[in-house]
Amino acid sequence: xxxxxxxxxxxxxxxxxxxxxxxxxxxxxxxxxxxxxxxxxxxxxxxxxxxxxxxxxxxxxxxxxxxxxxxxxxxxxxxxxxxxxxxxxxxxxxxxxxxxxxxxxxxxxxxxxxxxxxxxxxxxxxxxxxxxxxxxxxxxxxxxxxxxxxxxxxxxxxxxxxxxxxxxxxxxxxxxxxxxxxxxxxxxxxxxxxxxxxxxxxxxxxxxxxxxxxxxxxxxxxxxxxxxxxxxxxxxxxxxxxxxxxxxxxxxxxxxxxxxxxxxxxxxxxxxxxxxxxxxxxxxxxxxxxxxxxxxxxxxxxxxxxxxxxxxxxxxxxxxxxxxxxxxxxxxxxxxxxxxxxxxxxxxxxxxxxxxxxxxxxxxxxxxxxxxxxxxxx
Numbered sequence: 001x002x003x004x005x006x007x008x009x010x011x012x013x014x015x016x017x018x019x020x021x022x023x024x025x026x027x028x029x030x031x032x033x034x035x036x037x038x039x040x041x042x043x044x045x046x047x048x049x050x051x052x053x054x055x056x057x058x059x060x061x062x063x064x065x066x067x068x069x070x071x072x073x074x075x076x077x078x079x080x081x082x083x084x085x086x087x088x089x090x091x092x093x094x095x096x097x098x099x100x101x102x103x104x105x106x107x108x109x110x111x112x113x114x115x116x117x118x119x120x121x122x123x124x125x126x127x128x129x130x131x132x133x134x135x136x137x138x139x140x141x142x143x144x145x146x147x148x149x150x151x152x153x154x155x156x157x158x159x160x161x162x163x164x165x166x167x168x169x170x171x172x173x174x175x176x177x178x179x180x181x182x183x184x185x186x187x188x189x190x191x192x193x194x195x196x197x198x199x200x201x202x203x204x205x206x207x208x209x210x211x212x213x214x215x216x217x218x219x220x221x222x223x224x225x226x227x228x229x230x231x232x233x234x235x236x237x238x239x240x241x242x243x244x245x246x247x248x249x250x251x252x253x254x255x256x257x258x259x260x261x262x263x264x265x266x267x268x269x270x271x272x273x274x275x276x277x278x279x280x281x282x283x284x285x286x287x288x289x290x291x292x293x294x295x296x297x298x299x300x301x302x303x304x305x306x307x308x309x310x311x312x313x314x315x316x317x318x319x320x321x322x323x324x325x326x327x328x329x330x331x332x333x334x335x336x337x338x339x340x341x342x343x344x345x346x347x348x349x350x351x352x353x354x355x356x357x358x359x360x361x362x363x364x365x366x367x368x369x370x371x372x373x374x375x376x377x378x
Contacts, residue, residue: 006272007197007231009142011238013269015186016149017097019246021311022182029169033247035176039183040243043364045236046356047189047322050329052228053341055198057333062086062192063280065199075332082328085321086192087280091294092317093191094273095301096310098127101263101270102302108259124302127267132295134271135278141268148265153249155258174378177371180364181315186246187239190321194235196276228342274298315372323365330358 058065063083070079102124109115116123134141169175184190254262274294281290301310329338335354344350 004201006139006142007194007235008238009146010188010193010197010272011235012242013142013146013149014188015239015243015246016153017266017269018093018185019182019243020100021096022178022185027247028165028167029175030166031168031171032175032179035171035179036182036243037240039176039180039364040187040236040240042356042360043180043322044183044187044189044239045232046353046361047184047326048187048194048232048236049228049342049353050325050357051189051192051195052198052231053338054325054329054333055195056228057337057341059199061199061280061283062195064283065195069328069333072337073328073332073334075328079324079328079332082321082324083192083280085317085324086190086195087277088297089314089318089321090191090193090273090277091297092301092310092314093185094131094270094277095128095298095305096307096314097266097270098131098298099124099302099307099310101127101266104259104263108256108263111256121303125299128298128302129295131267131271131274132278132291132298134268135275135291135294137271138275139272141271145265145268145270145272148261148268150265152254152258152260152262152265153252155261156249156252156254159253173367173371174375175371177368177375180368181319181372184318184322185314186243187236190318190325191276192280193273193276194231196279198231227345229344312372312376316369319365319369323362326357326361326365330354330361 054065054069055062058068060068063080063086066080066083069075070077099120102120105127106115106120106123118126188194278287278290278294281293284290285293305313338354339350342350342353344353
């Protein structure tokens with residue numbers, strides 16, 4: 001049962017996890033949030049549709065699924081790099097969040113006069129080890145993590161919401177870059193998480209059909225009535241609503257106990273991200289080696305890479321991953337295969353999606369990358 005709702009848990013959790021890294025400087029800028037909303041519609045929504053369609057077509061997880069799809073489309077193995085990038089992006093997100101958790105936990109313990117004499121990177125390394133061990137539990141830690149995070153935030157709300165002074169500012173390419181990055185990371189675009197979640201649901205349904213022949217007709221009927229929109233829109237709308245909530249609470253000050261609960265909850269959520277990454281790498285290396293690789297990469301990121309660099313690495317890799325996905329889905333996949341996988345009720349919707357994934361998404365990503373380069377150079 002928990003597998004069926006994993007994608008919805010992640011849709012609710014990703015904005016809460018990642019808004020603080022991209023939004024604080026622009027909290028009161030109305031134009032920034034309008035650009036974010038535009039990026040959610042023009043970039044994130046078509047990409048989520050693409051992920052779900054490729055999941056349905058491949059009937060496998062991202063890394064293994066891209067191998068099937070590239071063979072089917074007679075495309076270069078280069079496109080399979082999306083599966084690898086998706087796994088790496090998720091580890092980078094986990095490392096970024098754990099780095100924040102280590103600082104938050106130390107701050108809370110200091111306020112309680114219980115801070116250990118351990119540097120922040122040492123705490124981060126310990127948290128990474130714990131998260132990898134929790135990843136062995138699969139989807140189970142997600143509701144626990146969400147519950148702890150909500151309790152921690154509720155404790156901060158006792159003193160009221162932080163005041164936000166809204167105003168219009170000048171629109172720039174770097175602002176568009178931040179809006180696109182926020183739209184991508186807050187929906188998990190380029191991570192393959194929803195592809196993975198849909199694959200788990202499909203496997204569960206297939207297992208139910210195989211194990212119980214008397215229920216096969218009804219289960220098969222459910223699979224035949226598949227429509228991508230029924231999966232995509234609830235996820236996207238949930239992300240939009242939680243994103244708006246995250247906007248108003250991103251400046252929230254939590255009491256020490258609230259901070260501890262929140263960051264412990266974050267640790268449970270991160271374990272699912274690492275579970276996903278390890279599962280992808282296991283397709284090539286096996287379960288044990290993939291867990292060790294995930295742990296080693298995660299430790300290197302939290303110990304050796306500054307947090308500000310992790311943000312830059314996340315922006316670049318996630319943008320490249322989404323660009324690969326959009327170009328592959330828009331230009332390399334057969335039209336008939338995608339039309340059947342999306343199963344839109346109206347041909348006009350399919351044509352709009354195809355224009356977006358082929359032209360609008362790549363152009364928006366290129367402009368965003370240019371904006372980031374301009375911001376870094378300045």
